Amino acid sequence: MVSIKDVARDAGVSPQTVSNCINNPSIVKPATRKVVQASIARLNYTPNASARRLRTQRSNTIGIGIAPVSYSQVYDRFLHALVTEADANGIRVLLYKTDSQQDEIRQFAALAARGDVDSFVLTDTTHDDPRLAWLHEHHQPFVLFGRPWGCGAMDDPSTPWVDVDGHYGIAEMTRHLILHGRKHIGFIGWPGVSGTGTDRYQGWRDTMLDARMVSGDELGQLYEEASNDIIAGQTACIALLDRRPDLDAIICVSDTLAVGAATALPNDTDIVITGFDDTVSSRSMGLSSIAQPLTESARHIIRITQEQLDAPAAAFTGTNDGGGAASTADSHSTGAPEIVAGAYTGSGSDGGGRGASSTSPVATPATAAATVPATVIARDDRHILLKPTIVIR
């Protein structure tokens, strides 16, 4: 392995100068820098990560857990997005197992103690999540993907999170259906009260009531619950149509349920089924869905992580610094999203056409969703709520 000394000898300078060329090029005389960089290239030198970590006491690595099974079908795409954004910022991603929340806490302790990671990314936050308590107690940096529902930490500066606005997504989808002439729009949701599920449900409910498409009394008839699998989706769809044969659209809280519902439809029907997450399955079935801006989410997660680590002692002020999301990233952030401070349950037509032709976030079937940068609705720069993209097929 070629080390910094080899480069130094080759370039006729001291190891320190080589180090400076890499970590602080501006303080090296251009001529010297040139020579050193030539040596680096010729010898194909790459700094040893362990040595650097030992010296700087920074691993430049974040940890993220993987559960025994993932029901969402979106986790692998999220991981890819996260790794991609991390990679672009010189950060590595370490995977650890999470068989339970307690197990994850054990992993926190081990990984943090060994200095394997600087920070963690958490998903699937639950009510009174013990992981948050542990992390806070041990002053361990982290970022949530998903809001800390019911933890009372929604606005806590020391509980940064990035999430996708399910309420908005479902509301937008509902509006789209209404605008295209659908009169009786049902909803299949998850049972129980989950933050995410309830949020999405309310997106449908609020829009339906706002548009006077349904009375409060009638709402229950258009609603069905189903655990997150295909069969449950089928069952719920059948129950819904049984109760309300006049339905002409059913919005599902997930793609899995949408796939189930779609397969339970009579052959000759015109009923529209929509899902959430724009998975391969729903896409192959031609269902409209709601795509989470995973790349954008990952970008913010990495940005916040970087900010935390670069300014560990600086207390968070709680005020938006004016620059917003775009201010930190050094040349990486292409198409930096605008930050629209304020409530996130806004009406669909937010000001500011931010792209080419389409003023609505509804993507045309042909143009892929990925090209449109996600719009941000945020409280401040450590609590980021992203708008999903409605994908109509």
Place this chain on the structure above:
Amino acid sequence: MVSIKDVARDAGVSPQTVSNCINNPSIVKPATRKVVQASIARLNYTPNASARRLRTQRSNTIGIGIAPVSYSQVYDRFLHALVTEADANGIRVLLYKTDSQQDEIRQFAALAARGDVDSFVLTDTTHDDPRLAWLHEHHQPFVLFGRPWGCGAMDDPSTPWVDVDGHYGIAEMTRHLILHGRKHIGFIGWPGVSGTGTDRYQGWRDTMLDARMVSGDELGQLYEEASNDIIAGQTACIALLDRRPDLDAIICVSDTLAVGAATALPNDTDIVITGFDDTVSSRSMGLSSIAQPLTESARHIIRITQEQLDAPAAAFTGTNDGGGAASTADSHSTGAPEIVAGAYTGSGSDGGGRGASSTSPVATPATAAATVPATVIARDDRHILLKPTIVIR
């Protein structure tokens, strides 16, 4: 952070003795060891990973890639299994992105040069995979999950792999259906020649021909191809039933296709649909499927990785060392699988009932598949072919 010096001071010994207590306890006098271990526990000491890595020049980390999308729905479970087995052996798992094979090669170079990982785990090997060429050329250790189909490296000692026997799984499923009175069994496979797809297809074909359930001429009528999505599965199923209304079972090369096929079935039918991978989707639909022994696979991958790293210079002899898979793992491997050397396309009834009541690998509906240790059919201890478990529902 508490370091080895702190422990040494606390225990009244030298840092070296503390180090020995951790890495080589047997050479420390029991009394001293006791004292040191008490200090370690009291101070809650964990050795710093970077320092150890720098000193030993070993990262004890393996790298594995994540693609932009995964169609298999099994990758996340594999990752969990891999991380779990790695964790049990003191190995960390670093995730890197793989947008293409070339991209992955770039990652290899970067990660290897920085000393971030010792070895890689590769999946989705293709014909003349450029990644293998690169790894060989740079003497970079790795293990494949999945055979190197068509690379001519199937028996190459320096190309270790772990795979699950799709031919066997599908053959066993076919036999099961035959034994339960199914007379006309169709197959939905993937188009084109993929190693995995063809292997599974042949499991059906060989069994059908062996059992005289079909003539060679007739075979084509019972076979349909479909790209790996739900709609394609539906279409193929309909085409199949259209051509052969007498079908009473359809074996699908994947769960995704099985789900599609199942949803395309008439309401009152008795036709059995089976899939591959035992995913949440197919399970929720009550479909029989074939479960890959992911934990077992991961265990072998980690074992081989360890062996490679522990004996870097030792040339592989190509002979089974007699101990087989169970010989290396130190106390971790519970229920070590037997190794049955020989051809892998054996007839179903291989000798040796290895468990309780059931002599056939067909699991009963009630007892979960996971409890049965996977049987190994292997050429040698660096080329491991595992038997999947047939899950009947």
Place this chain on the structure above:
DNA sequence: CTGTTAGCGCTTTCAT
């Protein structure tokens, strides 16, 4: 602007 010194935390010699 560049070089020297020192040390991050650990483990492999080699003495004792």
Place this chain on the structure above:
DNA sequence: ATGAAAGCGCTAACAG
């Protein structure tokens, strides 16, 4: 059986 010395490769702090 234990300790002392050295150094893995790198970078912060200072001196020049």
